[in-house]
Amino acid sequence: MKFPTFCYFAVLSAAMAAAPLAHAESDPSGSTSAQTTAEPATPVANAPHAIPAEKNWRFGVGLGYGQRTNPLIQSEDIPVVVDLDIAWFGERWFFDNFDLGFALVDNSRVTTNVVARLNSDRAFFGKTNTRYVNFTVTAGGGEVPMPPPSSPGAGFNPPVELKVPDRDYAVELGLEMLFDGEWGHATLRAFHDVSNTHDGYEISADYSYRWVRGRFTIAPSVGVAYKSAELSDYYWGVHADEVQPTLQGYQVDGGIGWEAGLRTSYYITKSMRVAVSANYERLTDNIALSPLVAEPYVIGYFAGLAWQF
Amino acid sequence: MRVRLTLLIASSFMALPAAGADPAPVRLNVKPLLCLLDKNATSCAVTFDIRWKSALAAEYCLNDEAQPLPLRCWPKALSGEHRQDRLVTQDFFFWMSPATGNERVAEAKIEVLRVGSTDRRRERRSRHVWDVL
Numbered sequence: 001m002k003f004p005t006f007c008y009f010a011v012l013s014a015a016m017a018a019a020p021l022a023h024a025e026s027d028p029s030g031s032t033s034a035q036t037t038a039e040p041a042t043p044v045a046n047a048p049h050a051i052p053a054e055k056n057w058r059f060g061v062g063l064g065y066g067q068r069t070n071p072l073i074q075s076e077d078i079p080v081v082v083d084l085d086i087a088w089f090g091e092r093w094f095f096d097n098f099d100l101g102f103a104l105v106d107n108s109r110v111t112t113n114v115v116a117r118l119n120s121d122r123a124f125f126g127k128t129n130t131r132y133v134n135f136t137v138t139a140g141g142g143e144v145p146m147p148p149p150s151s152p153g154a155g156f157n158p159p160v161e162l163k164v165p166d167r168d169y170a171v172e173l174g175l176e177m178l179f180d181g182e183w184g185h186a187t188l189r190a191f192h193d194v195s196n197t198h199d200g201y202e203i204s205a206d207y208s209y210r211w212v213r214g215r216f217t218i219a220p221s222v223g224v225a226y227k228s229a230e231l232s233d234y235y236w237g238v239h240a241d242e243v244q245p246t247l248q249g250y251q252v253d254g255g256i257g258w259e260a261g262l263r264t265s266y267y268i269t270k271s272m273r274v275a276v277s278a279n280y281e282r283l284t285d286n287i288a289l290s291p292l293v294a295e296p297y298v299i300g301y302f303a304g305l306a307w308q309f
Numbered sequence: 310m311r312v313r314l315t316l317l318i319a320s321s322f323m324a325l326p327a328a329g330a331d332p333a334p335v336r337l338n339v340k341p342l343l344c345l346l347d348k349n350a351t352s353c354a355v356t357f358d359i360r361w362k363s364a365l366a367a368e369y370c371l372n373d374e375a376q377p378l379p380l381r382c383w384p385k386a387l388s389g390e391h392r393q394d395r396l397v398t399q400d401f402f403f404w405m406s407p408a409t410g411n412e413r414v415a416e417a418k419i420e421v422l423r424v425g426s427t428d429r430r431r432e433r434r435s436r437h438v439w440d441v442l
Contacts, residue, residue: 054426054428054431058431087431089428089430089431094430096430096433096435097435099435101430103430106429111429111430113430117435176433178429178430178432178433179429180348180429180432182349185429185432187433187434206434208434210347210424210425212345212346212347212350212424214341214345215341215343215345217345217424221434265424267343267345267422267424269343269420270343270420270422
C-alpha cells in the first residue's frame, strides 16, 4: 500500500495547476449577506455591519498544567506548562504552528491545502531514558533480565544497557481537505514523507463540533488515522541493527488508530479564557505490540488560562 | 458692604462641592458584558440585566449607543434596575447620563467575540503532540 512519491507530487502538481482560489479568505460579500439576514427581533439592535477582517497574525499563549503521556518504554511523559499558538494566514500561504501550507482550493464546500509538516511521532523519542538491566542465567541456559540485586554480591553479570533507539524528525508533505457546516468541522489528510526518513505515509480523518453557550464553548472531536507499514516500522519497530539482549527485534505493519478529545473554554474577557482539554489516542494494534511500547495509548490533558492577542 | 461680602463667601462656599467633588459618582453594572458568536452566527440575543447606583439622588437616563433616545429615565433616585432584550452584532456601550444633557456619567462596554472563522484554515486542528488548546 505504498504511495509512490512521484505519484504524490503528480497529484499535488495537477491540483495546484487546475484549482483556482474560488473563495478568498474573509470574503466580505459572504459576510455581509449573512449579516443582512439578521432582522432585529428585539427592541434594539445594532445596524448590520460587515464582519471585520481578521488579522493575518494569530498569537496566543496558554499557561497552566497538563501533560501528554509517553507510550514508549522507560520514557517520561511530556509536560505541557506553556502552549504557544503562532500562526500567520495570507491569501493563500499560511503558517500554522510549524505547519506550512498553501491553499489550492477554497470555496463554499471545501478548502484544500497542500501542507508541509513535521511528523509528530518523533516527539515521544525526545523524552526517553537509558536503563541498565541485570541478567542471570537460568537453568535452561537462556538469559532473562532480573531486577537489581538487593544485596551486594547477588548479581552474576554486569548490567546491560537498555536504550530506546533514536529516531529522526520526518518532513511530510500532503493534502488536507477542510469541510464545515452546521453539522460541524471535518478534515481529511494524506501525508507522505519527503525527507527520506521513513518513506511512509499517513491518511487521517477527523470530525469535531463546537457548541457555544454564553461564555462557554465545548468541542468534542473524534478521528481515525491509518499509518503505513514504513512509517509505523521506522518509529515503532526494533530494527535488525537495534536488537539487544534486552530488546528483541520487531517489525511493525501498517494499521489504524483512533482518537477522541474534548476542548472547552470559558471566556473571561474577549482575549482571556479558561481552557480545559483532554484527548485520548489509541495506537494501532501493531504499534501497541512493539517492545518499544509500554502503553497502547496516549492521554493528553491541559487546564489553564489562555490569552489570544 | 458686609452684605456683599457675606453673599460672596456664601456663594463661593456653595460652589466648592460641585467644583471639587466627583460630579456624578454613578456606578453602572451590566450583565453580561461579553457575547460569543460562532462562525456562522450573526448576532447574540441577550437579555441584559442593568443596575445603577448613585451617591447623589438625581434624574438619570439609561442610554444605548444604537438608540438616539434614552431607553429609560428615572425620576430623582439613588438607584435603578432595568432589563433589556437586545440583538448584539458588534461592540457597543450602555451609559448613564443626566436627564438633561448627553454627558456620560457612567458607561459599560458590551463586547462581541467571534470564536469561529469563515477562513477554514484558521479552524484546522493540528495533530502535534504539544497542541493541547
